[in-house]
Amino acid sequence: xAEIIQEEKAGGKKKAKKHxxxxxxxxxxxxxxxxxxxxxxxxxxxxxKVMEINxxxxxxxxxxxxxxxxxxxxxxxxxxxxxxxxxxYPGVVKPEEYNNLPPVQEVDFSVTGIRQLLLERNRSLAKxxxxxxxxxxxxxxxxxxxxxxxxxxxxxxIDDTGPIVLIKAYKKANYxxxxxxxxxxxxxxxxxxxxxxxxxxxxxxxEIATGTSPAAVVPAKN
Amino acid sequence: MPKIKLPTKxxxxxxxxxxxxxxxxxxxxxxxxTMRQQEPAPVDTPFSISEKPTxxxxxxxxxxxxxxxxxxxxxxxxxxxxxxxxxxxAEMGKRYNIxxxxxxxxxxxxxxxxxxxxxxxxxEFLAAKDVKEKLAFQVGIPIDSTDNQxxxxxxxxxxxxxxxxxxxxxxxKTGFPIVQKVLDIMQEKNVxxxxxxxxxxxxxxxxxxxxx
Numbered sequence: 001x002a003e004i005i006q007e008e009k010a011g012g013k014k015k016a017k018k019h020x021x022x023x024x025x026x027x028x029x030x031x032x033x034x035x036x037x038x039x040x041x042x043x044x045x046x047x048x049k050v051m052e053i054n055x056x057x058x059x060x061x062x063x064x065x066x067x068x069x070x071x072x073x074x075x076x077x078x079x080x081x082x083x084x085x086x087x088x089y090p091g092v093v094k095p096e097e098y099n100n101l102p103p104v105q106e107v108d109f110s111v112t113g114i115r116q117l118l119l120e121r122n123r124s125l126a127k128x129x130x131x132x133x134x135x136x137x138x139x140x141x142x143x144x145x146x147x148x149x150x151x152x153x154x155x156x157x158i159d160d161t162g163p164i165v166l167i168k169a170y171k172k173a174n175y176x177x178x179x180x181x182x183x184x185x186x187x188x189x190x191x192x193x194x195x196x197x198x199x200x201x202x203x204x205x206x207e208i209a210t211g212t213s214p215a216a217v218v219p220a221k222n
Numbered sequence: 223m224p225k226i227k228l229p230t231k232x233x234x235x236x237x238x239x240x241x242x243x244x245x246x247x248x249x250x251x252x253x254x255x256t257m258r259q260q261e262p263a264p265v266d267t268p269f270s271i272s273e274k275p276t277x278x279x280x281x282x283x284x285x286x287x288x289x290x291x292x293x294x295x296x297x298x299x300x301x302x303x304x305x306x307x308x309x310x311x312a313e314m315g316k317r318y319n320i321x322x323x324x325x326x327x328x329x330x331x332x333x334x335x336x337x338x339x340x341x342x343x344x345x346e347f348l349a350a351k352d353v354k355e356k357l358a359f360q361v362g363i364p365i366d367s368t369d370n371q372x373x374x375x376x377x378x379x380x381x382x383x384x385x386x387x388x389x390x391x392x393x394x395k396t397g398f399p400i401v402q403k404v405l406d407i408m409q410e411k412n413v414x415x416x417x418x419x420x421x422x423x424x425x426x427x428x429x430x431x432x433x434x
Contacts, residue, residue, distance in 0.1 A: 025237045032244040039251035047256075050389060050417035051272040058409045080398070169398045175286065176394025178401065179268040179418055187271060197402075 051182060055195060076121065076163040078114075079104065079198065080181060081206050082172035086114050089205070098201050104209045109180050118165070118188040125162040128155055129189045156191035165190055168198040170206045260335050260353070262360040263287035268394040269423035276419060280385045282376065283419075285336045286392035290400045291362030293338035294375055296386075306382045307331045313378040314341055314371075338362040341371055365403060372404070376411045391419040 072091045079087045087104040107113040119126055129152055135141045136148055143151070156162075167181055185193045265285060278297075285293035296307050308327035315322045318341050322330075329348040338360045339347045347359040365372045379386055388408060392401060408416070 022234075025241055029237055029241060029244065032241070032248055036244060036248050036251065039248070039255055043251060043255045048267065048276045048391075048419045049270065049272050049422050050274050050276050051270050051420050052274065053416050053418060055405065055409060055414050055416070057412075057414050169402065171397075171399050173398040174394065175392040175396040175398060175401050176268040178398060179270055179392075179394070179420055182418070183270040183272070183420075 051179065051186075053182060053195075070164050074162075074164050076118075076165045077202070078165055078167050078181065079202055079206055080167070080169045080173035080177040081106075082170065082210065084109060084177060086177075086181070087170075087206050087209055088117070093201060093205070095199065095201050098204065101201060101205050101208065104205050106209060109177075109184070114181070114184055115188060118163070118184065118190060122162040122188050122190055125156065125159045125191060126189045128159075152189075156189065159191045162189075162191050165193040167193055167195045168202060170198060170203060261285060262293055262336055262338060262357065263289075263291060265391060265393045266395075267391060267419055267421050270418075270420035271423060272420060273422065276389065277387060277417070280383060280387060281389050281417075282379050282386050283336065283389045283391055284372075284404060285338075286390065286396045286400060286404065287362075288393045288395045290397060291338055291360075292365055292372055292400070292404060293336035293360070294363055294372070295336040296379060305331065306379075309382045310375070310378045311344070313382065314374060315344075317374060317378075318342065320345065340364055365407060370407065373407050373411060376408060376413065380411065380413075387415065387417060388413050389417040389419055 075091055077089050077091075077093075081087045086107050086109065088107065089102055089104045093102060107117055132141075132151065132155065133148075136143065165185065167185075169178060182193075263285065265287060281297045283295040283297060285295065287293065296310060308331045311322060311327060311330045314320075320341065322345070326345065326348045330344075333348075337347070340361065340363065343359050347356060350356045350359065363372050363375065364370070376388075390401075390404070405416070
């Protein structure tokens with residue numbers, strides 16, 4: 001970039017220049033390079049996005065509350081396990097059956113893993129949402145972006161076929177898993193996905209599945 | 223054969239277009255820049271498809287680092303008329319019988335980044351001159367049940383500014399127990415709505431492919 005200025009040796013005669021004097025711009029360019037580099041490195045280009053999550057309010061009074069009734073057949077329990085694995089089982093498990101816990105299935109966070117599982121179970125709702133979005137894209141329905149969001153929320157609200165996914169986190173899960181699973185719920189258009197604390201027998205189920213629990217041996221002795 | 227004469231003088235490159243371009247880029251960067259904040263701990267946020275931008279003001283951001291430390295930042299964006307940062311600190315000081323001088327309150331207001339300093343060390347933290355010295359005090363905010371300063375910070379922040387919303391910025395490798403604990407503390411203070419800060423990721427789903 002820098003220009004080497006060679007002195008002309010030819011004599012001492014100086015000709016009056018006719019063209020405009022040439023300004024050496026090299027230092028200016030150097031400085032600009034520095035400034036651009038500085039700004040590029042310090043600028044936060046992409047603004048961080050947020051994902052909203054509403055947790056159920058904690059009930060503080062001692063009155064025993066009736067748990068909301070949900071169909072066991074629609075329930076899907078998802079437990080975030082260690083090493084970026086997800087363990088899931090359908091329906092409910094009663095704590096009394098702790099000696100005979102049903103096995104949990106293992107999936108991962110890939111397209112063929114958890115997403116396939118959720119989409120298969122949520123097919124009718126996912127299709128409805130997809131069709132709706134397609135119609136909006138094709139211009140058959142003309143509504144604003146806000147209304148689209150509202151309409152999809154309404155579709156989710158009236159849906160009674162999709163699964164109710166109970167999300168639980170084993171103690172060795174990490175925050176990334178938590179965000180990933182919530183994201184997966186949004187991608188698959190799951191209508192209801194409460195985040196609930198993990199029960200002790202579910203922890204045990206995960207431990208049996210990963211083979212880290214001594215309890216896995218105990219039922220064999222009985 | 224005639225020899226090709228090489229010019230002895232180096233060719234003169236006209237830098238004007240380059241300078242023009244540089245000026246444009248520089249002006250653009252200077253006008254659009256929002257300085258990246260120096261965080262006390264490196265945090266790689268997880269990815270999501272959410273497209274909602276982070277709120278600019280009235281936020282309390284909880285930074286959960288990989289090594290289970292909690293840092294706090296109160297942000298009111300460019301609107302500093304409310305000056306709620308010093309107010310929160312003053313309230314905190316009252317609770318712990320620490321009197322903060324106006325100079326210290328101003329230091330706290332100016333501090334641009336998240337802080338994770340136990341309140342008893344706050345005076346020394348604010349007195350520290352340079353970044354490295356300050357970093358030594360950033361040990362995370364105590365969240366034990368015996369000395370739950372995080373709960374107090376949240377309580378006072380909500381007293382001073384009721385419109386404040388909670389944002390959680392966690393590293394994807396942060397263990398879940400600490401996240402659960404922080405969520406519990408927030409819920410105890412009746413904060414039930416959270417914004418999880420994520421980076422944008424493009425995901426396309428293909429229903430037909432999965433149905434096969």
